[in-house]
Amino acid sequence: MDRRSFLKTSAFGGTAAAAxxxxxxxxxxxxxxxxxxxxxxxxxxxxxxxxxxxxxxxADMSDGTLTIDKKAPGELVGALEVFDxxxxxxxxxxxxxxxxxxxxxxxxxxxxxxxxxxTAQELTNWYYHGxxxxxxxxxxxxxxxxxxxxxxxxxxSGGWFRKEINSADDFNGLKFRMPGxxxxxxxxxGASVQNIxxxxxxxxxxxxxxxxxxxxxxxxxxxxxxxxxxKIYYAAGFHEPGSGLASSVNLDVWxxxxxxxxxxxxxASMATTHIQLSETLSNNGAALARLQAQxxxxxxxxxxxxxxxxxxxxxVMDENMGDSLFADVRASFEASMAASSSWINKSDGYYVSQxxxxxxx
Ligand code: CA
Numbered sequence: 608m609d610r611r612s613f614l615k616t617s618a619f620g621g622t623a624a625a626a627x628x629x630x631x632x633x634x635x636x637x638x639x640x641x642x643x644x645x646x647x648x649x650x651x652x653x654x655x656x657x658x659x660x661x662x663x664x665x666a667d668m669s670d671g672t673l674t675i676d677k678k679a680p681g682e683l684v685g686a687l688e689v690f691d692x693x694x695x696x697x698x699x700x701x702x703x704x705x706x707x708x709x710x711x712x713x714x715x716x717x718x719x720x721x722x723x724x725x726t727a728q729e730l731t732n733w734y735y736h737g738x739x740x741x742x743x744x745x746x747x748x749x750x751x752x753x754x755x756x757x758x759x760x761x762x763x764s765g766g767w768f769r770k771e772i773n774s775a776d777d778f779n780g781l782k783f784r785m786p787g788x789x790x791x792x793x794x795x796x797g798a799s800v801q802n803i804x805x806x807x808x809x810x811x812x813x814x815x816x817x818x819x820x821x822x823x824x825x826x827x828x829x830x831x832x833x834x835x836x837x838k839i840y841y842a843a844g845f846h847e848p849g850s851g852l853a854s855s856v857n858l859d860v861w862x863x864x865x866x867x868x869x870x871x872x873x874x875a876s877m878a879t880t881h882i883q884l885s886e887t888l889s890n891n892g893a894a895l896a897r898l899q900a901q902x903x904x905x906x907x908x909x910x911x912x913x914x915x916x917x918x919x920x921x922x923v924m925d926e927n928m929g930d931s932l933f934a935d936v937r938a939s940f941e942a943s944m945a946a947s948s949s950w951i952n953k954s955d956g957y958y959v960s961q962x963x964x965x966x967x968x
Contacts, residue, residue, distance in 0.1 A: 713788075
């Protein structure tokens with residue numbers, strides 16, 4: 608399916624229908640409030656942290672002339688309904704992870720994370736300096752959205768299990784939660800993959816509806832309490848090496864904002880990524896140590912399992928290449944990765960391996 612046929616067949620009825628259902632903007636005494644529906648419950652570490660930084664920075668930077676009214680799942684729409692709500696104008700903006708919306712368009716995977724994709728820094732390099740932001744907007748045109756990245760999880764963990772994964776065959780029949788293209792990769796290995804919103808995961812793992820799950824990383828996972836119901840934790844994962852969070856805005860709402868308010872939203876989104884990512888990375892190590900103190904066994908997947916992830920990932924990526932916009936986004940992302948990573952591998956990557964060798968680590 609190319610992007611034109613996608614426009615015609617989109618369940619959203621295109622931008623004209625969206626514009627007619629747009630709610631009246633909330634103006635009061637020259638101030639503007641944007642309703643932001645988010646995919647995370649209040650208090651969820653990393654994710655709600657990012658949404659809350661965005662909320663605070665926009666209010667501070669605009670001296671209160673632009674504010675965000677956060678709505679947690681269930682307050683206006685469900686966790687995974689935020690995209691459609693903003694596309695249609697039911698809400699003004701969302702805070703979520705765009706890979707939840709690969710059903711709307713597979714290229715949305717790239718604005719969160721793809722298997723064997725970029726780290727947080729590599730995603731940011733592409734987004735702001737390699738054409739990513741422009742492609743986010745091109746994709747957003749289909750759905751009446753202005754794309755903004757606001758937050759990053761850093762490198763995500765391999766996930767929570769009740770049994771060790773000693774070969775790729777151990778995924779066969781496993782009821783596992785993993786969204787995005789990573790979930791499709793585990794499907795190739797025989798797993799029964801579901802995407803369940805974060806706020807429902809603890810219950811699903813406790814009840815046995817899931818055999819295992821991936822959520823984010825030590826800081827977020829500890830807060831969610833998964834250590835109470837599973838004791839095996841794989842540290843590194845192939846599926847989300849640096850997941851961007853998105854805070855995209857209904858395009859009609861965006862176009863109606865002043866240039867100053869648009870600049871505040873864009874700059875607040877960039878600052879949100881920086882402050883929330885650094886907060887997360889500065890806390891993950893201590894959180895992992897606390898998980899281990901509670902009896903969690905921390906492991907890494909073997910090279911054989913990583914090789915199976917790699918082969919299945921290549922298949923999944925290639926299966927989406929019939930969509931011209933997916934192909935454009937993939938080519939742009941991979942060109943940026945090749946350009947920036949050639950130096951990163953020789954500098955940061957090599958330096959860290961040498962530091963660990965010399966000092967131990
Ligand atoms: Ca995740």
